[in-house]
Amino acid sequence: MRFDAMTPEIAGAVTNDHLQLIVNPTERCNLRCAYCYETFALGKMPETIVSGVFNLVKRRAEKGLKTFRLEFFGGEPLVAWDVVETLAHGLSDICRANGTEMLGGMTTNGVLLTRSRLDRLAAADVRSFQVTLDGPKAVHDRRRVGRQGEGSFDAVWKTLEMLKAAPHSLDILIRLHFDPTSLEHCLGDAGFIRRVSASFVKDDERFRLHFHALGRWGGPHDDETPVFGSPVDERAAIEELIDEALAAGCSPTQFAQYRRDAALGESGHAICYAARANAFVIRSDGRVAKCTVAFEDDRNTVGRLSENGDLVIDPSRHLPWLQGLISGDPLALSCPARAYLWSQGDSSTQAA
Amino acid sequence: MSKNKYWVSAAALAASSLQASASVPLATSSAERPALPIVAGATGLTAADLIVGLDGTVAIDVRAHATLVCQNTNNCGAPATNNGC
Numbered sequence: 001m002r003f004d005a006m007t008p009e010i011a012g013a014v015t016n017d018h019l020q021l022i023v024n025p026t027e028r029c030n031l032r033c034a035y036c037y038e039t040f041a042l043g044k045m046p047e048t049i050v051s052g053v054f055n056l057v058k059r060r061a062e063k064g065l066k067t068f069r070l071e072f073f074g075g076e077p078l079v080a081w082d083v084v085e086t087l088a089h090g091l092s093d094i095c096r097a098n099g100t101e102m103l104g105g106m107t108t109n110g111v112l113l114t115r116s117r118l119d120r121l122a123a124a125d126v127r128s129f130q131v132t133l134d135g136p137k138a139v140h141d142r143r144r145v146g147r148q149g150e151g152s153f154d155a156v157w158k159t160l161e162m163l164k165a166a167p168h169s170l171d172i173l174i175r176l177h178f179d180p181t182s183l184e185h186c187l188g189d190a191g192f193i194r195r196v197s198a199s200f201v202k203d204d205e206r207f208r209l210h211f212h213a214l215g216r217w218g219g220p221h222d223d224e225t226p227v228f229g230s231p232v233d234e235r236a237a238i239e240e241l242i243d244e245a246l247a248a249g250c251s252p253t254q255f256a257q258y259r260r261d262a263a264l265g266e267s268g269h270a271i272c273y274a275a276r277a278n279a280f281v282i283r284s285d286g287r288v289a290k291c292t293v294a295f296e297d298d299r300n301t302v303g304r305l306s307e308n309g310d311l312v313i314d315p316s317r318h319l320p321w322l323q324g325l326i327s328g329d330p331l332a333l334s335c336p337a338r339a340y341l342w343s344q345g346d347s348s349t350q351a352a
Numbered sequence: 353m354s355k356n357k358y359w360v361s362a363a364a365l366a367a368s369s370l371q372a373s374a375s376v377p378l379a380t381s382s383a384e385r386p387a388l389p390i391v392a393g394a395t396g397l398t399a400a401d402l403i404v405g406l407d408g409t410v411a412i413d414v415r416a417h418a419t420l421v422c423q424n425t426n427n428c429g430a431p432a433t434n435n436g437c
Binding site for chain 1: 402403404405406407408409410
C-alpha cells in the first residue's frame, strides 16, 4: 500500500470533525455461538454511563461536531433494548439540535429485532444493521445457538425478511461466515449464496454482502473451529463467493470486498476503528476500549467515561493503538490488535 | 521510519484541521488549546504526540518539538508555543 495514498484516510482518523462511539448497551447475549470470544460478564449499562455518553456527545455537538457515528455492539445490544432506545433517541435529539449528522448502526444477531423496534430505531437515525448468517440452516443452527442449544436460523431469516419488507432507507450488511467445510454449501446453483441473493440482495441496494472466514478469535472452542490454512486460501475462497453472488445477479457495489485493492488491509478496512484516534468503544461499565474483539485483554482498556461526559484516556495505553497513523504500516492501520496484541506469542488469533 | 512517512503523516494531520497543543497539560478541554495548525512537513512527530482531551478531541502535543512552527494568519514560522506568533 502506498502511504501517501492513505493521507485522506489518516486525516479522517484524527479529525475532530468526526467522532465514532461503539457502545455496548450490555455485554450479555441471547446466543452462545460456537466460536464466540466474549465472556458475557458485564450486564446492562447503568444510567450513570448512559448520562456520560449523552454529556460527551452533547459537549462535542455544541462545539461544531460535523458527524457522529454511533454503533451499538455487545453482547447482543437488543438484550438491553431500553438502553438502546434511550441512547438512540437521546443522541439523535442532541445531534439534530446542533446540526450534527448522526449515522447510527448496530451489530446484531437479528433474533430480537422486531418491526416495531426497527421503526423506533430508524426514527432515531439508526439505519445500518449488520446481521450474520453462518450458511444454510443445517450449518447455521450448529454454530449460532441459544443457551439451550436451539438454532437461530429461522428467527434470523424472519428478521431479514422483515427488513426487506420495511419501507425505510436502510443499510443492511449480511455478514456471511464460511470456512473450508461450509464453502461447498454456499456455492453452486442450489447453494446458499444463490438463495440469499435472490431473497434479499439482488435488485435491492439497501442490502450488501460481506464474506468472512471463521477464525480462532480467542474463545474456549478455538481448537474446534475450522479455519483456512493461509490468508491466500481464504482470499481465494472470498473471490469464489463474490463471483457466485455476481452470477446470482448482485451488483459489484454490494460488496465491501469487491476486488479488494491495495488500499484495503487484511481486515477489508483501510483503517480499523481501533486504529483511529477519534473512535472509542464504550463498554457497558464505562470502561473505554479500542477493539471489540479483545475485551479480555487488559491492554485494550485505554480509559474511562465518567458520568459528566469526561473521557479520561491514559495516553500510555491509547498510543500503541495509534502507531499506524504515524508509521503508515498497513497491518497497524487495518488491524492494530494483530499488530499490537497478537504479534507476540498468539499468532493463531485472527481478526474477527 | 523514513522522514517521508513523517512528512506525509504530518500533512495528513494538518489536513484534518488538528489543533496543536503547546505546553497544555494532558486532559484539558479543547477550548483551552491554542489554535496553531501544524505546518505540513514538520518532522519528528510520533504517535506519542497524539493526545486526547477529556471531550475526546485529538490534538498534537508539540511540547517536545521545537522544530514545529506556527502557521497562523501570517505564516510567520515562529516556534509553535502556546503564545502563538
